[in-house]
Amino acid sequence: MSPNPDFPFAIVGFDLDGTLVDSSHDLCNALNHALVLAGRDPVPLEGIAPLIGRGARRMLERALIHDGGMDDESFKPIYRELLRFYEANLAVHTRPFPGCIAMLDELDAQGCKVAVVTNKFEGFARSLLQQIGMLDRFVTVIGGDTLGPGRSKPSPDPVLEMIARCGGGRTAFIGDTTIDMEAAKAAGVPSVAVDFGFNNVPVQELGADCVISHFDELIPALRSL
Numbered sequence: 001m002s003p004n005p006d007f008p009f010a011i012v013g014f015d016l017d018g019t020l021v022d023s024s025h026d027l028c029n030a031l032n033h034a035l036v037l038a039g040r041d042p043v044p045l046e047g048i049a050p051l052i053g054r055g056a057r058r059m060l061e062r063a064l065i066h067d068g069g070m071d072d073e074s075f076k077p078i079y080r081e082l083l084r085f086y087e088a089n090l091a092v093h094t095r096p097f098p099g100c101i102a103m104l105d106e107l108d109a110q111g112c113k114v115a116v117v118t119n120k121f122e123g124f125a126r127s128l129l130q131q132i133g134m135l136d137r138f139v140t141v142i143g144g145d146t147l148g149p150g151r152s153k154p155s156p157d158p159v160l161e162m163i164a165r166c167g168g169g170r171t172a173f174i175g176d177t178t179i180d181m182e183a184a185k186a187a188g189v190p191s192v193a194v195d196f197g198f199n200n201v202p203v204q205e206l207g208a209d210c211v212i213s214h215f216d217e218l219i220p221a222l223r224s225l
Helices: 024-037 056-065 072-088 100-109 122-131 157-165 178-187 215-224
Strands: 011-014 113-117 171-175 191-194 210-212
Touching: 011 157, 024 056, 024 072, 056 072, 072 122, 100 113, 100 215, 113 157, 157 171, 157 178, 171 178, 178 191, 191 215, 210 215
Parallel strands: 011 113, 011 171, 171 191, 191 210
Antiparallel strands: none
């Protein structure tokens, strides 16, 4: 479909966890599987959000820091077990946030290209989206490992790569953490924050150009930018 010349964006990019989908339950189960194997206390579901944002390794590291830390040799097998468990249980409870599918339909109707830029491993992101029936909606999926070490968000590189893969054009990026907003700003694109995700600071402090509380508000928000 040709872009609607009256719509302000040709490309809209999205973070995945805490933005498009609520993956908190499945991430918490995987983390706790690893923590229990390590003889550590599990994290309650309500405590998982601050640990999410820079990939599974950082999630586990953050949880362990609160429980005395762990040396590298002991960490490696626990991390591998977390990944093994999570890969087998990516979409047991994970679902799109309310209004997400209707919003994506509307962006499609406007001729927008949509894409995902996440710090989750690309293979995990693609598998998750496939399992919940959403993968075919996106022009590209860029993960935390797609471009190599040091080039995941908050680097602008994955956002710029997304724009290139989508053929260029005016772009906005949607996310839920400072990592997303910093990546968008560094890439020179406007950002929208969702207040229902895994916000690592109060949503008004994320540095977004606009904040929404439901995906019903996204299209009007994009028109206002």
